[in-house]
Amino acid sequence: MGVGLWIRLGILETPVFQQLLDKKKTERTPIIEVIKKQPKEIILSALTRMSEQAPFFIFTAFIFAYAVDTLHMSRNLILTGVILTSCVGFITIPLSGHISDRIGRRRMYQIGAASTGLFGFLYFAMVDTAIPSVVFIAIVLSYIPVSMQYAPEAAFIAEAFTPRLRYSGASLGYQLASVIAGGPAPLIATALLATFHSGFAISIYIAVCAAVGLASAAFMPDHTGKDVSTEYDA
Helix, strand or coil, X not given: CHHHHHHHHCCCCCHHHHHHHHCCCCCCCHHHHHHHHCHHHHHHHHHHCHHHHHHHXXXXXXXXXXXXXXXXXXXXXXXHHHHHHHHHHHHHHHHHHHXXXXXXXXXHHHHHHHHHHHXXXXXXXXXXXXXXXXXXXXXXXXXXXXXXXXXXXXXXXXXXXXXXXXXXXXXHHHHHHHHHHHCHHXXXXXXXXXXXXXXXXXXXXXXXXXXXXXXXXXXXXXXXXXXXXXXXXX
């Protein structure tokens, strides 16, 4: 927390927000205003994140209960795999972000969402073998399709909102996804496993979340390479 605070205090405000401060164009009640003016973008932001949030919590949290309790595998093996897949993100996140600057944030996000939906079936097919090496590889690879969405996500969601409401709008949409996607995902996965006794049912759930994210992203505005400093509703 100390390191994070030290870094944050050393970062200047973005030119767009500093311009709003200089011109005194900030809103006194930005949360109320963004709910009034851009409710669609808030909802779309949350739904778009379903293809990233739900699978992420399944790949990094639910996998412990599934692999250890159901498949009776080593907890240390699973933990090592999850740690290593986080390290993979050090490469895949900047790379996916760079590619999104070239091909567009929406397109990059949708490629990631589609990849996640398909990978869910491969993931549980590999995990269900209960072969340590195969399960380990599945876990390590799991963050790649997720990071393809996570990389452009911040800019993709933030740029959907007009500058003076951007922080509040992006925060509402981003955190709402934790309520409807991230938080419930391990619980839903557990319920599906208890009902169907198969990882295939969870793969279908991941595919449904990916389809929701893919469709929602299609309705999100993409401002890649455009001027994001002017008020959209001016």
